Amino acid sequence: MKTPIALLAAACVLSLAACGNNEPAMDSTATPSPSPAPASTEPAPTPAETPPAATDAGTYGSDMPPAASDAPAAADTSGKPAAMVENCKTTIEGNDAMQYNVGSIAVPSSCSEFTITLNHVGKLPIAAMGHNVVISSQSDMQGVNADGIAAGAGAHYIKAGDTRVIAATEMVGGGQSTSVTFPVAKLQSGGPYVFFCSFPGHAAMMKGTISVG
Numbered sequence: 001m002k003t004p005i006a007l008l009a010a011a012c013v014l015s016l017a018a019c020g021n022n023e024p025a026m027d028s029t030a031t032p033s034p035s036p037a038p039a040s041t042e043p044a045p046t047p048a049e050t051p052p053a054a055t056d057a058g059t060y061g062s063d064m065p066p067a068a069s070d071a072p073a074a075a076d077t078s079g080k081p082a083a084m085v086e087n088c089k090t091t092i093e094g095n096d097a098m099q100y101n102v103g104s105i106a107v108p109s110s111c112s113e114f115t116i117t118l119n120h121v122g123k124l125p126i127a128a129m130g131h132n133v134v135i136s137s138q139s140d141m142q143g144v145n146a147d148g149i150a151a152g153a154g155a156h157y158i159k160a161g162d163t164r165v166i167a168a169t170e171m172v173g174g175g176q177s178t179s180v181t182f183p184v185a186k187l188q189s190g191g192p193y194v195f196f197c198s199f200p201g202h203a204a205m206m207k208g209t210i211s212v213g
């Protein structure tokens with residue numbers, strides 16, 4: 001679909017007179033508008049039309065989408081909201097669609113300890129859709145997760161004595177809750193830090209950032 005737009009833009013460049021005036025060439029439904037602005041914003045079906053078409057059409061070409069994918073790996077690529085934090089505690093949810101309801105947790109620096117409660121709001125049993133919350137540095141996440149999976153369900157998918165684990169809840173199934181409290185000082189060196197679910201296959205989707213600030 002981008003080629004026709006590009007051609008259209010090119011056509012506009014070639015015939016500035018046609019594009020510059022207020023003739024709604026493509027827009028049969030537009031109400032008559034006295035607006036002096038280039039009236040191309042209303043009928044435009046794609047972002048390619050939003051920049052000033054006359055000057056930029058040639059240089060912008062097709063790469064208009066925002067560069068969200070270039071964000072650092074630790075960023076909240078999920079687009080999920082931040083957790084609600086109150087009294088040095090937060091409650092987050094996991095569901096049967098293998099998702100947390102938040103993408104980040106901001107721990108107030110005034111807290112000496114912090115508590116995370118996980119409510120599994122789904123219905124599936126722990127063996128099929130277990131969830132937990134594990135905190136580690138971002139760089140340790142993959143190793144903690146891999147070793148946790150190797151440790152198995154009986155170990156709640158956390159390797160016993162794993163010193164890379166800053167905090168971890170138990171694994172819970174649908175309708176269950178669990179929580180963990182940990183010293184905030186553990187998050188104040190060597191970050192960035194992440195939280196994730198160590199159930200096999202879940203960390204790819206169930207992860208977020210946790211930071212003190």
Ligand SMILES: [Cu+2]
Pocket residue numbers: 094098129130131132197198199202206
């Ligand atoms: Cu999970």
